Amino acid sequence: MKKIYTRPNALKDTHFHYCPGCGHGIINRIIAEVIDELGLRGKAICVAPAGCGMLIYNYLDIDTLESAHGRGAAVATGIKRVLPENLIFSYQGDGDLAAIGTAEGFHAANRGELITVIFVNNGVYGMTGGQMAPTTLKEQITTTTPSGRNPVNAGYPVKVCEVFSVLDGTSYLERVAVSSPANIKKTKKAIIKAFQHQLNRTGFSLVEILSPCPTNWKMSPLEAFKWIDEVMTKQFPLGVIKEVK
C-alpha cells in the first residue's frame, strides 16, 4: 500500500501538549514538513520563545535553544553570525515579538539579519492565562481588558509586518493564517519562501501567522477559526506585505 501521509522526520514521535484547537500544533507540524522537504534537518536551529510556543523543542527533532522572553531575534543573530551556513529561525509569539522583544526584532530586521522569524499572532498572552497582547483587537475582552481593549488606555493592535516593511533590511514579510486547510497550505508555502530568502541571503524574513487560541478566546475551535477569518483578518489583512526579488 502506498503511504500518503506520515509523521515528518523533523517531528518527534510524541503527543502535543497544546490545548484542543490550538494553532501551535499545526504550525509546529508545518515547520517540520518544510524542514523535511527542503532537506534541512541537519542545518536548522530553532530559537524557542517564552510562552506556549516554547515547548516546540519537545516536538521538533532539530537543535533548539530556548531564549529569554523577547530576546529570540538577538540570540538568533548571535547563532547565525557564527554559523552563516545554517538555517536559523526564531519562533515567537505576539507578546514576545511585539511587546517585550520589540527592540530585538526591529533591529535584527533593520540589520537585515539572515534569520527567519515565525511570528505566531493569536492576540493574547496564552501561557499566562489570556492577558492583553500588543495585537489584541480593539474592544477584545481579555483578563487584563475585562471591558474590552480601549485604545485610549491600552493603545492599538500592532501590525508587525507593516511596521517591519519600511525597514530596508527586510526582504520577505507575509501574513497568513492557519484557519482552514487552504490557509494552512498557504502558510506552508510562506514558510518555504521565507526560508529560501534566508538561504539565498536576500535579507530578514518573517511570517506572521494568525493562529487560534480557543481556550483564552473562550470559543470552540470552530468558532475560533471563524473568528480569525471574519474578525481578525480585518485588522490583520492576509497576504505578502513585502517581497524583495
Add this chain to the structure above:
Amino acid sequence: MKRLMSGNAAVGEAAILSGCTCYFGYPITPQNELTEYMAKRMPESGGIFIQAESEIAAINMVLGASVAGARAMTSSSSPGISLKQEGISYLAADELPAVIVNMVRGGPGMGNISPAQSDYMQATRGGGHGDYKTIVLAPSSVQELADIVPVAFDLADMYRNPVIILGDGMLGQMMEPVEFEHIKKTKDYPKDYILTGAENRPSRMVRSLLFDTKEEEEHNWKLFRKFQRIENNEIRYETYLVEDAELVVIAYGIAARIAKGAIKRLRQESIKAGLLRPITLWPFPYKQIRELAKTINDFFVFEMSTGQMVEDVKLSLEGRGHISFYGRPGGVIPTPIEIARIISRHYYKSQKVRKS
C-alpha cells in the same frame, strides 16, 4: 615589545589573542574604547563585531554565539551591566561560557562616569535572578587586565559559566605599557553541548525551563556542586609585605594599587603594614584571610564604595581580629597619601588603645 595602551583597548587585543571571535557591545562611558577597538580589530582578525541596539540585545547575542560554539565577549559599565543581568542569569542556567567586562562607574542610577567599586555585590552574588554565581576577576593594572583575559576565557570554557572581569573607569581609561607576546589561546575545550544542526547525530536542546520541580532542584544542586569545585580550585590573590605585618590592608582592583602606594609610605614611617589583594572576588579568599588572623589582629579594608567587600572580610574572619573600613564612593579616587594618612591615624589610635 610593549605597547602603550588604555586598559579598555588592552582587553580587546588580549581577547582577540585569546581566541575571542565574537564581540557585541553598546556604547557607555567609561568603556567605549573597548567597543571602538573591537569595531576596528574584529573584522581585521576575521571575527564578528556588532553594535547592538541595547545591552540586553548584546548579552543575548553573546548567548547565541556561545551556544554556537564561539568564544564571545561583551563589555559595559555599571548601568549597562544591570541590563545584562537577565542574560547572565540565562547563561549561568544554560551552562554557557561567556566573558563580560564591567568597567565600573559611580552609581546608583546614572551615577557618574568616574571610577568606582560599587558593583561588588552585584558581581559576586550572581547579579541576576536565581541561585548562581559568576566567576569574578579583578585586576589592578593594565598589564594584569590583559593577562587575565585568557584566564577568563579558559575559566568560562572549563566550567561552562559566565566570567566577569571587574575593572573600573580608571583601569579602563588609563594608559600603560602592555606586553602581549605571551597571550594566546592555549587549549580547546570539549564542545559536545553546542548547537550546530543535528547532522548525523541526535538533536540537542539548550534550555533553562524545567517545569518538573525535582528536575529543577537537581539542576540547582548540579550548579551548586560546580560552584563548590570553583571555590576549591580557582581562588586567586596577591599578598604584599604581610610576612612581618602588624596591620593588613585588604583592597582589590585599582584601590589595591592605591593601597600599595600607601603601604610603601607607611613602611618608610616604620609602620608594618601589608596588603592582601583578592584577584578572584568570587570565589573569595576567605580561608587565606582567616589564616592571616592567626598572627595579625588589625585588618583595614579600603574600597571605592560605602563598604561591600568588607562584608566578605567579616565572613572570612568569623569574629577574629579587628576590622576597620575606609570608603570613598561616588567616583572619588583617593591618593596614596590620603590612604596612608588614614591608615597611619588608625594605626597610632589602635596602638594607644592597646597600651592603655
